[in-house]
Amino acid sequence: MTNALEVEDLRKSYRDLDALKGVSLTVPEGSFFGLLGPNGAGKTTFINVLVGLVRASGGDARVFGHDVEDDYRQARDCIGLAPQEFNVDRFFPIHEVLEHKAGYHGVPHEVAAERADRALKQVGIYDKRDTRFDWLSGGMKRRFMLARALVTDPDLLILDEPSAGVDVQLRRDLWDLVTELNEEGTTVLLTTHYIEEAERLCDEVAILDRGRVVTVASPEELMDRGTDRVVIALREPPASADALSELRPGDDRIEDVSLEEDRLVVTARQGGLVAPDLVRELDRAGHEILDMEIKRTSLEEVFVDMTRHEEGDGRPDGDGVDGDDDDEGGNDRDDDAPLETAATGDREGSR
Numbered sequence: 001m002t003n004a005l006e007v008e009d010l011r012k013s014y015r016d017l018d019a020l021k022g023v024s025l026t027v028p029e030g031s032f033f034g035l036l037g038p039n040g041a042g043k044t045t046f047i048n049v050l051v052g053l054v055r056a057s058g059g060d061a062r063v064f065g066h067d068v069e070d071d072y073r074q075a076r077d078c079i080g081l082a083p084q085e086f087n088v089d090r091f092f093p094i095h096e097v098l099e100h101k102a103g104y105h106g107v108p109h110e111v112a113a114e115r116a117d118r119a120l121k122q123v124g125i126y127d128k129r130d131t132r133f134d135w136l137s138g139g140m141k142r143r144f145m146l147a148r149a150l151v152t153d154p155d156l157l158i159l160d161e162p163s164a165g166v167d168v169q170l171r172r173d174l175w176d177l178v179t180e181l182n183e184e185g186t187t188v189l190l191t192t193h194y195i196e197e198a199e200r201l202c203d204e205v206a207i208l209d210r211g212r213v214v215t216v217a218s219p220e221e222l223m224d225r226g227t228d229r230v231v232i233a234l235r236e237p238p239a240s241a242d243a244l245s246e247l248r249p250g251d252d253r254i255e256d257v258s259l260e261e262d263r264l265v266v267t268a269r270q271g272g273l274v275a276p277d278l279v280r281e282l283d284r285a286g287h288e289i290l291d292m293e294i295k296r297t298s299l300e301e302v303f304v305d306m307t308r309h310e311e312g313d314g315r316p317d318g319d320g321v322d323g324d325d326d327d328e329g330g331n332d333r334d335d336d337a338p339l340e341t342a343a344t345g346d347r348e349g350s351r
């Protein structure tokens, strides 16, 4: 199977700050892949390396087999990026902005106009096609960013925090649209703070923390690693939990058995699988069960657990500067501009 993304030992240092410390990831073609991480984990840096806005300090990254530095053009043409920041040409009608964008990626003029129409219809702002970007509402701007990512018909759609600051309706619309695109074959790489978003959309997520991949797994697998609570009401609860602590000797999924206000509370991994075994054991021991509830751990709890830092340990290693102290890769740039030309303000130069 082709991989949309193959990244090996990717490193990026901003002066004495190591933002990426050897990231390796594979994203199969057609998948919906989530990149989760707390602020400063390195998500945007990772994306900026893929689209050529930031030059890696070491390692390799390939997009559909094209090296992001050596085959910059081919790699970049595969990607549609909806960045977190609104880095848009504000002086042209948005339809024109999309045509320019498609043209920059080699799409002939007539086709570019059609693509622009289609992208604006897909995101639901076709009636605003003659409006300048600045005159759109916040939600429409977010929709436009997605249209701009789609106008080149990308094989890999990268969404950097697409739900940041959008209302519930727009979030649902975005989710529906990207799900549909993914079902039609577009590979999606999503960075998000909204755990619910990752849980709903992604078939695999990588948790990134302080420049390193902590784990890669499906949301379900991650949740299985957390502990669930199985809460059972018995007709005649025992006076103490001790009588029930040996309910399932040798079952290492069970971490704790206690009584909380007459209810038996079993803390266990994979609570959904442990519960039927508990019911059987309780039944065998002569207990009558009145009610049972399984409170599953949330992906959020697992995420917080995996990225929890010791007090006073909040900064990445070697953190001597912050994002304002740019040496490159600032966020106000057109994401098409390769590093060298962007720095000189020549936005559509080639490598």
Ligand SMILES: Nc1ncnc2c1ncn2[C@@H]1O[C@H](COP(=O)(O)OP(=O)(O)OP(=O)(O)O)[C@@H](O)[C@H]1O
Pocket: 014, 017, 019, 037, 038, 039, 040, 041, 042, 043, 044, 045, 046, 316, 319, 321, 322, 323, 324, 325, 326, 327, 328, 329, 330
């Ligand atoms: N151009 C830059 N110059 C110097 N340091 C930078 C630059 N860009 C990012 N950093 C630093 O690199 C680290 C990773 O930042 P990055 O923006 O990649 O994280 P992130 O996971 O996207 O965070 P967020 O969720 O807050 O957007 C941070 O410590 C940040 O301050």
